[in-house]
Amino acid sequence: MSQTKTVEPRPYHHGDLRRALVDAARRLLEAEGPSALSLRAVAREAGVSPAAPYHHFKDKSELMDAVAQEGWETLNAQMAEAKTRDAGPHQLTALGITYVCFARENPALYRVMYDMVREKEALPEDAQSNKDSAYCMVRDTMVERGADPAAETHLELATIAAWCGAHGLAEMAGFKQFEHLKEELGGERAFLDAVLSHMGLFAPKHGAC
Amino acid sequence: MSQTKTVEPRPYHHGDLRRALVDAARRLLEAEGPSALSLRAVAREAGVSPAAPYHHFKDKSELMDAVAQEGWETLNAQMAEAKTRDAGPHQLTALGITYVCFARENPALYRVMYDMVREKEALPEDAQSNKDSAYCMVRDTMVERGADPAAETHLELATIAAWCGAHGLAEMAGFKQFEHLKEELGGERAFLDAVLSHMGLFAPKHGAC
DNA sequence: TTTCACATCTGAGCGCTGTACAGATATCTT
């Protein structure tokens, strides 16, 4: 931020407290869940005083934003990997499954991610512009699978609809009421597959019912 | 606000503190938003000491559950009204719109409702059994609109898919990124309609794309 | 090298929170 002797910003006392705090937060999040994620607990976990974080984050929500941001980047990466892994006609379904599985495997992180999104009332800033964002990946895949890229509004609406469905499923997949369906269908994965295909947006061309 | 000469269970000191607390909570929720909804603030609003609520609720989350429960009942009622109002072929869409509009008009309450649901990892207990629940209403409407009631699994999956989509849209409809779409389509209502119809679950029979 | 400016971290403290508990008070039962 100040000098340019070496390549990196070269931190001062701690090493890189900002990084350490975000790491500590993610560790706590995984170990204790979102309710344990207090600023003081994070500082404790990182081995600094409760006031130290305020030199790197304006307030608690800014620290949470940093954690959430990393979550979005991880999600983007997993979606990209899924897209290259499955290039067949069910690519969209594969993306949907990947999205929901990410949420199911990182429930605490997913919650922090959407806490941020709800607070800001917006997806991450670059969601619609960054080619590598999950959102753009879904939209592009729709085009590759036959949607007309000239019908911009139509395409955008379809992407939003898919995103809404995936997010809804991500939040509800774990509900107790659906246990018997999972058993009947042979596991959670099959359940997710079935619900997604009922959304009619993730399977290329066989409508809804 | 204090006396009750009438039929009711005849409470002791306050009148019906439990009721008063839930009312106070809803008042606060609407006026100050969900972050202002502390147990102490609710007690203050109701004019009692911070410890008083503990004689009516095990802890804060039980009070929140009561608020959320009322929210679900209000939602159920509005869905029922919508169903009788619009009995045409777009009944399902009307239900979807009603759901999302409820969430958009009562954002704080909707959040408390889903806080409960996320905590319990389940929809309200009677969601799948109570005929008057929004969930059953959607499922029944699907049958009335042509779905095969014998294909139970299929029907259940379609209902879940629709619910997921509606919930996703309820949470995302206010996002800043979608402002231009709302303008282009001529208002938020048209936007909701468009996204819902892209889900392919709310319009009876014209697939997705 | 000494000095200085400043980034970083600590410790104490404020007002808030959820919750516990002992004691006061009102109501119901006998």
Added chain:
DNA sequence: AAGATATCTGTACAGCGCTCAGATGTGAAA
């Protein structure tokens, strides 16, 4: 009239987000 019990208050405690004055380390200027 007396006792049991439900209800409410006052006080207290630990934890929270956040602020601020002061200590401490660091890089740049003299």
